[in-house]
Amino acid sequence: MVTYSVLLEQFKTLLKTNQLKFTKQRELILKFLYENEGHFTPEEIYMMLKQTYPDINLGIATVYRTLTLLEDSGIASSISFGTQGKKYELGLKKHHDHLICSRCGTIIEFFDETIEQRQEEIAKAFDFKMQDHTMKIIGLCQACQQHT
Amino acid sequence: MVTYSVLLEQFKTLLKTNQLKFTKQRELILKFLYENEGHFTPEEIYMMLKQTYPDINLGIATVYRTLTLLEDSGIASSISFGTQGKKYELGLKKHHDHLICSRCGTIIEFFDETIEQRQEEIAKAFDFKMQDHTMKIIGLCQACQQHT
DNA sequence: CTGACTGCAAAATCTTTGCAAAGAC
DNA sequence: GTCTTTGCAAAGATTTTGCAGTCAG
Numbered sequence A, B: 001m002v003t004y005s006v007l008l009e010q011f012k013t014l015l016k017t018n019q020l021k022f023t024k025q026r027e028l029i030l031k032f033l034y035e036n037e038g039h040f041t042p043e044e045i046y047m048m049l050k051q052t053y054p055d056i057n058l059g060i061a062t063v064y065r066t067l068t069l070l071e072d073s074g075i076a077s078s079i080s081f082g083t084q085g086k087k088y089e090l091g092l093k094k095h096h097d098h099l100i101c102s103r104c105g106t107i108i109e110f111f112d113e114t115i116e117q118r119q120e121e122i123a124k125a126f127d128f129k130m131q132d133h134t135m136k137i138i139g140l141c142q143a144c145q146q147h148t
Numbered sequence C: 001c002t003g004a005c006t007g008c009a010a011a012a013t014c015t016t017t018g019c020a021a022a023g024a025c
Numbered sequence D: 001g002t003c004t005t006t007g008c009a010a011a012g013a014t015t016t017t018g019c020a021g022t023c024a025g
Helices: A004-017 A024-035 A042-052 A060-072 A113-125 A142-146 B004-017 B024-035 B042-052 B060-072 B113-125 B142-146
Strands: A076-080 A086-090 A097-101 A107-110 A129-140 B076-080 B086-090 B097-101 B107-110 B129-140
Touching: A004 A024, A024 A042, A024 A060, A024 A086, A042 A060, A042 A086, A060 A076, A060 A086, A076 A129, A113 A129, A113 B113, A113 B129, A129 B113, B004 B024, B024 B042, B024 B060, B024 B086, B042 B060, B042 B086, B060 B076, B060 B086, B113 B129
Parallel strands: A097 A129, B097 B129
Antiparallel strands: A076 A086, A097 A107, A129 B129, B076 B086, B097 B107
16 A cells, blocks of 8 residues: 555645645645545545544535546546535555445445456447446345344 | 237236325326336436327436435336436336447447346355446547547 | 326436636646 | 646535415315
8 A cells, every 4th residue: 555645746746737735735635545444425525534634724615526526537446326425535555346235334345356258248349439337236234134 | 029018018017016105197208208218307207208198297307306216116126327417218128238428329239148247256255245337438439530 | 077197387416617716736 | 847637615506395375186
């Protein structure tokens, strides 16, 4: 895993390359994702940053804008929950898919080489130039199976 | 493939079982999905029904309510496009996944036994009781690759 | 008849945008 | 200084809800 300072440099380079500016808000959002394992909604990130840094100047719009920027540049990635919005995580890890518990919302990550390969083959078979793929398995996690 | 009258009976039975009523609006939405191959947004279904049956009494809320009902009962299924809403199709077909063109929006369906099996195995490995799964491959379809 | 269903418009969610002030370089 | 970024509040987009009238059984 990358250290924070390396990640930060990478981010600064990215900004410079695109003539974008390095701001406190952008850094805090990046730092938040780095320091917190897991998947967060823009709202959650906003609230937690406000709580951690009560004096910070930060608007929800900036969180959305920054997350979009991070995702577009491949630093973060998101899972979509339809109308219920998206959750973001640092996207530096190796590509992976998700198991999502429909009762408690727990998200488990996994990676399966067989599936990845088949996806490539399928795209090729349909003459599709694959840009991305997502897979979600919805179900009940071990803990929640007991409660039902 | 099921004939419409069989499907209709199935739907009526479902309604009866749940003490729900069989209405013209519900029937037209079901019929629309049956007669139209493809994936439609609630808005599209609403507009097209209004156009086909100008005298119909139908509100967009009813389309949403009915689609939710159809999906919950397994008669229809949906693909989510994040903020851009959902698209619905009759869910009677064998389970399948989707290739989606990021340029023109074309949706291609596919089914792959290998992937299905691996999904089962993965769920089992994580002690997950699988309820559903979705897989989307995003990319450029053959036609759109030429335009780029 | 009775309870479910409907359309409408208002409300709710999540996200984006316009704009003037603030900040990075 | 210049040009991007920010926060705010307003606007958008999609979906849901409250309610009084309507309809199925």
